[in-house]
Amino acid sequence: MIRDQAHGGKTPEYVLRIEGIEKYFLAGKQRITALKGVNAKVRRGVVTGLIGPDGAGKTTLMRMIAGLLVPDRGEISVLGMNVARDPLKVQASIGYMPQRFGLYEDLTVQENMDLYADLQGVPKDHRSERYEELMKMTGLAAFTRRLAGKLSGGMKQKLGLACTLVKPPELLLLDEATVGVDPVSRRELWAIVYRLVEQEGISVLLSTAYLDEAERCQEVILMHEGHVLGQDAPSQFSGQLNKQTFMLSPEAESRRRLQERIRLMPGVIDAIILGDKLRLVTDQPLETDQVVQRFGVGSESSVQAVPARFEDVFIALLKQRTPGDEKVAHLETEKISHPPHNGSEKDIIVVEKVKRRFGDFYAVKGISFTVRQGEIFGLLGANGAGKSTTFRMLCGLLPASGGKLSVAGKNLRFAAAQARARIGYMAQKFSLYVGLTVRQNLRFISSAYGLSGQRQKEQIEWALDSFELARMADTPSKDLPLGYKQRLALAAALMHEPEILFLDEPTSGVDPLARREFWRRINRLAESNVTIMVTTHFMEEAEYCDRLVIMAQGEILGQGTPEAVKARFRTPRNPDPSMEDTFIAMIEDYEEKEAART
């Protein structure tokens, strides 16, 4: 961790110093603390990651560094200049890419670049040379005459980057540049960032909500709820958990049962399901035989010590900060259990050669898969892969243009309403009525599903109780923390006891603790035979699924269990590919085939 050095000691080693920053916002009459006591420094010529879940204050901090917001207390100096006092000077020497890239969608690639070159005062005779470099770097040379709005997400991101680089900045600020774009583009962006650092000596500060990106940074500032948890090299962070992380292969019991059993045992920081294994983080270093003994997981061969990941560190730090915060969540799953009809091998969702056309564009190009009862089934893909379209067709919100869809035995073409009564749907961004309180939301949604009288009362009580919302029952849902909003949305989707639960990007942006709790509930539901279908663009979340399909450009690139999907891409060089490696390999395969076809 970096301690605050004395003022005035001007070390050119740092391009950015953040000292004692506090920032408040007014929401109605309430004063919300966005940042409190934030100190950090960014070294010259390295990539520093500003990492934390949504609501950590990353964007607020980024905007302050760029001179778009003024801190209520404290000081930020960029390249020795005080930002609050001299924003124009600072803005002339930094590059800043906002979350949505700041592109004019009705301007072409070239026109966007020209605009930013004009605004940054790049002399006309320097431009063509710089443009050429940037086009080569981003691979956009072939698209200079295309409208920015017609580019794919990854290309927009690269154009946004090129625009901030028309005049080489000393410090480059990237605000959530990698969120929501596909892993291939993400990887390319990282390659560009490192090239900039090496070839042009630019210092980079990059904010992200993906914890796994920490490992790609040279230094990491870790944030949570307006505080800085620490700043260090990522290896230093994960070094703190030496010999404390293990992978368990359950032998006698299911991995979900095992997780439930050991999750709350003393000495356990974290236990999550990854593929067919369980990842365990302990609060002190242990040998594998000690793990076997302590947690009763069969033989030593089923325990494997693994290097710590950044997420483990984050969880450990969070638990240190808020000891005893972990409450035992008793989800009364009996209430939502349905007896299996004819064994759990029944296919409850059948999708056969389903297509969906918008104009002359096929968003979904003839996909087929089946989902068994009681399964957690994932739909994985980047933005624009066709996940949401598929989902909407399955929920009966959008008719298919061709093919056969049946949900819970009902053909959606003829009996969409009947099928809908048996499904629960939790939309992206939770779709709650923000002005209504928690209880009012529950009452409204339950009556929308036709619950009334005693039964409605019971179900609302059940939701308040088992999702620990009772304390917040009379709080307007707009004032709920993100994790609570998510719980409320899930409770609302479950009140009519659906057989199938659809979750659209359920955990995007919530912090890892809330995400774990969420998945625990989902696991419980699956244990009680509710079928769960989930879309996500978090590659790692795919590992929590029983089976999944990976989609790109409206097609299915692969399906099966996470292990089976990954196994296809095992190579001598990469014997244990991550879901992200697998995804990238699949995309590359697909593109090769496409290229061969044309």
Place this chain on the structure above:
Amino acid sequence: MKVPQKRGVRKGINIMRLKGLIRKESYQIVRDPSSIAIAFVLPMILLFLFGYGVSLDAKYVPIAIVVEHQSNETSDFLAGFRQSRYFVPVIVTDIQTAEQAMIERRVDGIVWLREDFGKKILNTGDAPIGVFVNGVDANRARILEGYVRGVWGKWLERTSIESGRPLHIPVKVKERIWFNAEMRSRNFLVPGLIAVIMTLIGALLTAMVVAREWERGTMEALMVTPVQVREIILGKIIPYFIMGMGGMTLSVIMATWFFNVPLRGSLWVLFAGSSLFLITALSMGLLISVVAKSQFVAGQVAIIVTFLPAFILSGFIFDISSMPAIIQTLTHVIAARYFVSMLQTVFLAGDVWPIIIYDGLALTAMALIFLMIVKKRMKKRL
């Protein structure tokens, strides 16, 4: 890596940046039909709607005439109503029937000729009539009343001449008839309407395009470049000024060609006055966008705080001098008021310098004040 120092920080305007902003804005205007629709289609629709649809002239008004006792005098009087294109008279014999017709809104007024109408006029030289008008629409009622008086007055005059007997002729009558009969209401409505349309276009154009930049996140990226607030303001005002003047030209052409409104003043006065007003309206739009950062809110606010006051308080339809004193004072801060007055003068009366100079000075003051407020309120901050 050397970073070239920015030239001319602080003061002044950087021409390269301003040009860049204007070029960007022009591309957007050409490619996005919404601003073209606001500048050109909206005035056309409004002009057609108001030019053809709204008329303050009351014509072919159904009116009940109660004739309690038929006589030469009454039929002579009735002929006056029959010949008038303002009335469609219905003759009834008793007041009850007429009242019933009024309640059912089959007629908008009643003229009551008492039994002794014919006698009185011969004996006393005075012929009182009873007039009832439907006061639900006060404006129409007043016009109606004037028309009835007109017909009556003309008849009295004629009778007086024919019979060679002096009659009491109400004085006010002539004035009213002259105002409505000689002038089509369209002639003063259309110039006023142009002012209202220009308010809407000006405010809507800038408010919407700036809000769009907020919505799409481009404003944030713009703010972080070394661009200065005054350059952003000019970069918005210049292109939309040109658009707005285009809309103005179109409106003037429509007014003179389609609606045959005379243009008696000089074109350059019209141009100068419109420029001043357009700058005011565009600044109002910019000011709105400082507060409203979504297109939806910006659109609503622009309509409520610029269009409606311009519609109601500019004197375009509702006469300012007949408003309560407080409201009259309030109209002085409505820029459209001065523009309406200027346009009506330039179109209908010609270059009446005292009015034009007064309105022109007021508009200049408002443009400067609004620009200053925008400059002060618009910050390079989120």
